[in-house]
Amino acid sequence: MGGTEVEGSYVGWDRIGESFSLDPAIAFLNHGARGAVPVAAQRAQQRVRDEGETNPIRYFRHLPERIAHTRRHIAAFLGADPEGSALVGNTTIGAAIVLQSLGLGAGNEVLTTDHRYGAIAFTAERECRRTGATVRTVGVPLDAGEDEVTATVAQALRPGRTRLLIVDQISPPTARLFPVEKIVAAAREREVPVLVDAAHVPGMLPVAVDAIGADFWVGNLHKWAYAPRGTALLTVAPRWRERIDPLAISWEQESGFPARVEWQGTLDYSAWLAAPTGLFVLRTLGPERVRAHNADLAAYGQRVVGAALGLTPEELPDPGSPTLAMRILPLPAGEATTFDAAADLATRIEDKLATVVAVMSWSGQGWLRLCGQVYNRREEYDRLAEGLPGLLRQSR
Template sequence: MDQTRTAPAPAPVRLASGGPARDAWPLDQAVVHLNHGSYGAVPTEVVRHQDELRRQADLSPVAWFPRAPELVAAARREVAPFVGARAEDTAFVPNASAAATVVLNALRLEPGDEILVTDHGYGAVTMGVRRLARRFGARVRTVALPLAATADEVVERFRAELTGAVRLVVVDQITSPTARRLPTARIAELAHERGARVLVDGAHAPGLIADAAADAGADWWFGNLHKWPCAPRGSALLVTQAADRDDLWPLIDSWGAEERYPERFDTQGTMDTTSYIASPRAIDFVEREYGWARARETMTALADHGTAVIGAALQPYVDAPVATDVGMPVVSMRLLRLPDGLGRDRTDADELRLRLLDLAGVESAFTSVAGVGYLRLSAHLYTEPRDFDAFVERAVPQILAFADERRGR
């Protein structure tokens, strides 16, 4: 299908309460918001709920903090089923990178052991893997995956790399830099057959994949609630049924340190845990106002429309197809190729993101894959078709000017 050919625009989302979805988020109306995937966005109802929780803590700290672990545990019981997990297997952590650190801190390797990562992995997590390898004299190897690789092709790449020395596989359920799915359950099955354990980075998975933790097939899984579920920032889940899960400890020891997993994660002293406690409200907000299954369908339609509109504007300036085949696309994110000269590395991609925010009032994400720059487009229920038109009007001229500068014209 030619996604650069425009089709009728989807109608702006209206919520069950009767208003437009856009009005339910406290986003700056002067800014074009097309980068939900990076930091999320919290509905006004949830912001107010968290503010009230913080107010309670400030009104009576002695009443709040000793009881906060009970509230965290209650939130954990509410949220775990959303990712297809049991509460007794689930712990709250501040974000996906924190969850990865918790798991990597607990592992013990031998010199010569190997860890497999992919060239689609999240940079901060891969850094943690390399630190683990240095501690024990282990080796990190990278499985190279073509951007458009099918599920079968990805599995075969792992099959070729899973030697007897591999002890750990770290793989993304939804890749951050390339906005595609990976067949983690099949990879995990293969890894387990070869005697390796699997850590699945599901940072983007909650909300985009139903029962994401159960879908992953991993020994350990983690995912952010502050992205697609729209919970307050600083809320993520770590899920495991591993026999040695009592080796997992919070990043900070607190008074719950002598409890078992996951209860020891509920007690974190004076840390602001209102992001955890408010997370069920965010998940319920989307379900009550629109429904999660319907939301995934709508976000797909919005992302496809945005690809068509922005792709049509960029295609005359790009030699390859702008709408990029990523093999296993995801619900709400798309990858669009940029003109030559842009996004040659991560620094260049980040510079473009800030330039467009400062000069055009557009929030967007850019990434670099094998020296080629891409726009990573993402949409949520508050996204409207006019946002894509505004991107074309305000951001595309800046992108073309930046490309000319980079090519030295």
């Protein structure tokens, strides 16, 4: 399959390594953490930055309309209403905007699951401390099916008191797909608003945001949709839009949502304006082919590394869908059971095995999370499987 030139960079499956700037001596199996930006998107971002330095006044004068154009492009890709969406820096920023716009107070609560991302938990806790509200967490079994997940979350809702439910579409620590459509429907019956944290969805899964029906949905473009880092889309249901305020006030405040959220003065907006180039890279490679390739690699990695650690196929967590490009597997008992221990193990794996992976502590257990991306190869997971057992023995 032939490729094409995008921003002066070759994009094609036959020379896929040329599309990224990754160190060839390192196996980068943690795309879900930060994402690796294609060279084409890097160059598009630098071109925008260079343009801004030729005449900063003129550049900033036209930025609002260019941001709006970019937003419409991204919203169309995600199946979201462009007039009900706003570009933000990341999902955590989007969640903070939603939380501080709700008008929480004493007697209110924010409900999360124990699969939530740590920074989202911190954000909810801070807003609740500030307002007198509380955060409550419901545990969801890792092996629960869709109906059990939905019922567990729905039963934890307390209408009249639960002012917001935050639920992941794909959980970062457990790489689990949640049935958000069913959860949103159950919450709507109880008149509880829902924020869907979809940090890993854009690019990894096909999505029609408006069809989910959530009050708020926010997803990163800089993980699986190849945008430069610092690019996310926050979508807000019509009844909430006039209540949404930015974290900091700027000159577009009187313009209403979404401009008042997007315009933050002299920020560097180049990542947003280069995001369509990342989407073009995805379309050039073929979204369905990319997704199938990545999901297959993640599943392969889970199998071979799991087997090397003595795990049976039944002991490998089911992600809830074969289409996910992230998988987790349990580490031996006592390994990486705290945040610091997990970070230390990830560093040792990188230093000793030349492999970048995510290591997490969740529910009192250490977990290894593997990702699959177009630049990865099966041999990289094979090398990790060969070296990891010995590395873990050395730590005991």
